[in-house]
Amino acid sequence: MNIVDCIIIGGGPAGMEAANRLTDQGFQVLLFEKEPELGGKLRQWDKLFPDFTLAQDILKMLNDNIASNKLEIKTGNTIRELRQSTDEGNSKEWEVIDGNGESHRARTVLITTGFDFFDATRKEEYGYGIYPNVITSVELEEQLKNGKIEIASNSKNDPNIAFIQCVGSRDEKVGNHYCSRNCCICAVKQAIEVKELLPQSEVTCYYMDLRMFGQSYEELYRKAQQEFRVNFIRGRVSEISPTLENRVILKAEDTLLSRPIRATVDLVVLMVGMEPSETTAQLSKSLNMSDPYGYIASKNSYTADNETQHKGLFVAGTAKRQLAIPDVIRDADAAAFTIAKHLKNGK
């Protein structure tokens, strides 16, 4: 049986970038992706924060590199099992059983199985799935991609649109204490895009804290307020209910003014957080390397952030925590470098 240098599980931006970097250096790589196409969640996105780069441009660069490299890709193929090979004491190898039951062997494995969006139906009080004018940020992005925002209400006035932050993040009730890190700035980006498409609309973001930590994030937040007149209210929304005009009423508390608010709006956008993907959670559990939330814990987040506690098994991207696209690509580069070093040293 052919033993490849590295099997990469997950063909999103992290898997694609790492595959390119490893094949650039002459290593033999086998890339698995469960969907029919490579690209992961990047395929669902229109423009990226904070500079409105087209997601398809990034995807094209990754795909062009893939096309120019000699790389074996298995799309539409899920992983049934990942284990250390036990044949004749040759325990340094890894064995992957794919969805068709076929066995593949490699000297190293890189897990880039990424994240899933939080299922908004778990926050029942927001009525997602019941009221047509409550949508997720993922659905809004799809509408932005199509250049048309769908307003379900019968209201003839200029639409009133609300963004709700931290849906499924920093929320003890759903068991996710962590911050998803991308939703604050993503809401700012999407609010600006909504104002560009519907200049007469009233757009308000309801937030707990606004975490504008990245380069140019704070500037975009200021721009949203100053140039696009997006309102920001520090308050957690407690409930969303319907009105007779097919609009919805949201209730919140403005915690800066210490007063309750009720707003009647035409569209609510739930900024859904990130959770480990099903495969990420499954692998982290089966190989006993899970953090408290099901993400894959790296060996050392300071000095060995692409390694796991298992020799020859590496991790990159959002399979280990919440990262934005530039961070994911940098992390994949670092993983490829670490794997190359491991392979060259023959460890």
Place this chain on the structure above:
Amino acid sequence: MQKHYWNEYQKEIAADRYFYARSCIRQTFFPGSETAFLKILQDELGKDIYDSADQHTCSGIGYHGDVVPFLTTSTVIARLFSLMTEAGYKNYVPSCITSFGLIVEVLDTWKHFPETLEQTRESLLKATGRTFEIPENVAHPSDIIYKFRNELKSKMKYQLIEKSTGRPLRGVEHIGCHYAKVFPDKGVGGAEFPHVLAGMIESWGGEVVDYPERRHCCGFGFRNYLVQANRGYSVSNSHKKFESMAPYKPDFIIANCPGCAMFLDKWQYTIAEMEGKTYDEQGRGIPVFTYEELAGLLLGYDPWKLGVQIHQVQAESFLDKIGIEYNPDEKYKGASGEELEHPQKPSVLKV
């Protein structure tokens, strides 16, 4: 496809052999409801339900009014359980929603802090010499009516349909806070989209009104009402709900909590007196029923024997819409047929 959240909150409801625990206040406000429940279970459904003569309060009003501590409450509840054990039953059915919520809270506390269960056993034994078993199933009577709602429908003489037009009647359902807001998985449908009363309305031919303040508290809130100076909070909460539901033109309200059914009924009189406002087009107010009264009316029980004439908002507009038969001359007759004193008429609300 529209999501049905309530499907994910289905609880186990015992099918027979119930120990019934009555409410402290329901027999005053809704004098026919508990009797109607027993009649429905025994006569319509053929169930075994035991109504102990030795029962007493669960102390819920004192507990929520901050005058009875937890261990005392849990010991009082343990005594009720000992009556159930003594009678040979394992399925506990508390009539009052606060009792239901409190029992769920006590059982949960015993589960997570077993030392409190031991303390309770010891306190009960020392005080009364009694022992008890934990119920195998705790269900509110509204859960049981919900469970058998389709079976009951087949026995019903009327449906929630306007006789003259064939229009389904619009019902506001209001769930007591202590039913599912504390422990969502203990209520049919959970806390956000409870289905226990909505399921009855839908099964019996009506439509449920989904209005903005559907989940808002009726305003009873023990401290809101029991502390006289706070009653303005109580009425303002009900006011908020009425203002919110009125544009949907509901034909009736049903509730499964003693406080909710009472305040949603009686505050309509208060608001009418204070503001001159009523919440239906005829100025009669929106009739409020308990789920037992509603089931009883549809089963063809005599409205006056169900005690609906005791309500502040009178039931005739609702009865006439459906075509439920009643004798106006019997309305204020006592059990032995004598004519009782008629209540005074409010100045605004039409009766």
